[in-house]
Amino acid sequence: MVGARTRGARTLARGRPWFLVVPALAVVVVFFVLPYANLVSMSFLTPGKAEPYVAVPTLGNYVSALGDAFQWWILWRTLKLGFLTTLVTLLLGYPLAYNLARASSRMKGLLLVLLLSPLLVGVVIRSFGWMVLLADNGLINSFVKHWGLAPQGLKLMYNEFGVLVGTVHVYLPFMVLSLSGALQNIPPDLELAARSLGASSTKAFWRIAFPLSLPGIFAGSLLVFVLAVSSYVIPVLLGGFKVITTPLLVVQTAIDVHNWPGAAAQAVILFAASLVCIGLYFKLMNRAMRGLSA
């Protein structure tokens, strides 16, 4: 690969030590690829009466899932949660990323610890923290009632708002890291040049920094959307089984109803729906990028 080599390196390269990659490859192929392939093929089998499935091929799971208005509504709610999470993390994440990208390197270490703190705590503990804050007799409500701001208290949890708080909180760091990565690559001189040529700081931002940060916006949004539509624990704990999303429905169908083919079909439909959203998104992204360069 790289120019001249000594004898030792050549010997190493000749006998390619495939045994190095075999264990990891075996784990991923046998316990990841095969189970998912099995899940997809399961979606084409018949649900059983006493057993979870019968080995008779059918398209019935897709027909019944796609013909069920309730499931469409659940899917719509799941995708809506994804959109809203993406939008809010983008709005909150942009100022954070801008600040992070311009911070001194000493400050940056501290800010990174704070930024990544949601990821260093398990999802259950994290959700419990939110429950203490948002519950009907939680901290925020006791504060609100103490000062007589809302005598009946506020409904902050076990609804879509509570779930949104949880998803925005944990996916915000992903958005900020994507954005600040893009912002960091913009030389500050560019904005200074615009300023020295008479642009106001607002104009310099919208005409220079913002367009150049678009790749970060796109990457971050994609990541957050994909993570948000598939989240399970946050809707369970902060939605209290009142906010059913597709991942919850899939698990319920598989574990409680014991209908594996039905659950598998629902899972495949969720993946397909998010792929469609991502495809649409790429189209929009291309158009926006072309609009900028034109």
Place this chain on the structure above:
Amino acid sequence: MTRRRWLARAVFVTLIALLYGFLVAPIVIVVAASLNAGRFLVFPPAGLSLQWYVKFLNSEPFIRSFFFSLRLAALTTIITTVIGTAAALYVVRYARRKDALRMLLVAPLQLPGIMTSLALLIFYYAIGLGGTSYVGLLIGHVVVCTPYAFLTVIAVLYNFDRSLEEAARSLGAGSITTFRRITLPIIKGGVISGAVFSFITSFDQFPVSLLLSGVGTTTLPIQVFDYLRFSFDPTAAAVGTVNILITLAVVLMTERLGGLESLYWGGRQ
């Protein structure tokens, strides 16, 4: 003009402070609730107490699942660090189809844990391993943790100066000695970051454990989850605080060894 700019700056700094407050809020609240005397954290607060820690230490299910999770995370970390590092060495140095291999090995990060958990559960039944076994749970954790160990070592290897190894070999060192004395010390940072990330991911793992852990193989997050379904009490906060302290200790150790950024980007940039 300057006054207006000063005002804008003040508004911006306040906004940033509020946003960081939002990010750390649940952690601060968990710690506060664990030290609070009352059953509920209310305003005004009820006073300090360590009773929830006493309750945690006296709770047999919590202690059992705590040590179970520690052991599971340790074993997962050992396995993923070894196979992840080995795979990274192969992919960067010898593989012909680097990108394809890399995509395949990080695939478990791309799909949601809860779906992976369900797929594994159904698969275990199909191959006769049964729904909830220790081996099955361990494999699930290894599957979702391997990409971290793999990715962090990959990042370090790309910046690796091969001539150092070649120098050692030309001076007569064998391939094992070269690996031990030259390669390993240089990629140490990436290996440690990967191990830390594996450990935290396994120790805090919820979705994968949810469907794969059963009687006798209950991890700490699952135990806390079950507890919270029936009682909303600050014992969970005490468990959470201990959990946070362990994670913090591990992360601070890594920060001294290789920089926190390496956890997320794999090696100092």
